[in-house]
Amino acid sequence: DADVTQTPRNRITKTGKRIMLECSQTKGHDRMYWYRQDPGLGLRLIYYSFDVKDINKGEISDGYSVSRQAQAKFSLSLESAIPNQTALYFCATSAGGGPHTDTQYFGPGTRLTVL
Amino acid sequence: RKEVEQDPGPFNVPEGATVAFNCTYSNSASQSFFWYRQDCRKEPKLLMSVYSSGNEDGRFTAQLNRASQYISLLIRDSKLSDSATYLCVVNGDSSYKLIFGSGTRLLVRP
Numbered sequence: 001d002a003d004v005t006q007t008p009r010n011r012i013t014k015t016g017k018r019i020m021l022e023c024s025q026t027k028g029h030d031r032m033y034w035y036r037q038d039p040g041l042g043l044r045l046i047y048y049s050f051d052v053k054d055i056n057k058g059e060i061s062d063g064y065s066v067s068r069q070a071q072a073k074f075s076l077s078l079e080s081a082i083p084n085q086t087a088l089y090f091c092a093t094s095a096g097g098g099p100h101t102d103t104q105y106f107g108p109g110t111r112l113t114v115l
Numbered sequence: 116r117k118e119v120e121q122d123p124g125p126f127n128v129p130e131g132a133t134v135a136f137n138c139t140y141s142n143s144a145s146q147s148f149f150w151y152r153q154d155c156r157k158e159p160k161l162l163m164s165v166y167s168s169g170n171e172d173g174r175f176t177a178q179l180n181r182a183s184q185y186i187s188l189l190i191r192d193s194k195l196s197d198s199a200t201y202l203c204v205v206n207g208d209s210s211y212k213l214i215f216g217s218g219t220r221l222l223v224r225p
Binding site for chain 2: 035040041043044045058090102103104105106107108109
């Protein structure tokens with residue numbers, strides 16, 4: 001079984017709909033992240049969480065919210081989806097530690113299309 | 116200026132060739148450097164960390180030049196399976212915040 005899973009893998013929705021993307025991990029990591037990837041651009045950080053009680057905004061948090069339900073679960077919500085939120089979304093986890101050891105492990109991604 | 120810049124490619128090389136990618140970064144305070152590999156429509160996976168003294172992992176060699184703020188990745192004896200996009204990744208203002216380049220695409224042909 002994959003260490004980091006994301007559901008759904010693909011989703012097509014309409015403008016204005018509320019969407020939730022879910023991420024689960026079995027790696028036992030405290031740190032979890034949500035990124036989006038657009039063609040020609042690098043991955044950009046939306047939100048991150050260092051533990052269940054810690055939630056922080058990344059560089060592009062507007063229009064998104066998150067919930068850390070447990071150490072193993074981190075959900076991303078789009079309250080009112082808009083077409084420019086069409087992208088590939090990745091969840092990632094890491095164990096923390098020093099800069100050279102805090103490797104991030106990514107889930108398989110969710111392809112979201114907002115019509 | 117982008118925080119991490121890479122030539123998007125594609126680099127189209129025959130099997131067995133040696134190919135090198137460079138990446139430049141803007142934050143002189145960055146401490147961590149990585150190369151990730153991403154196959155089409157798949158998740159990024161860590162290829163290797165980049166250490167100050169340079170490091171090698173099989174056919175892959177990574178180098179860091181702090182003075183010029185660039186990182187390189189050398190792939191020797193290219194395989195068809197090396198075809199992928201290679202992402203240069205640098206930490207930002209703290210260890211957790213990774214800045215991803217947009218990637219360099221490599222195509223290895225038979």
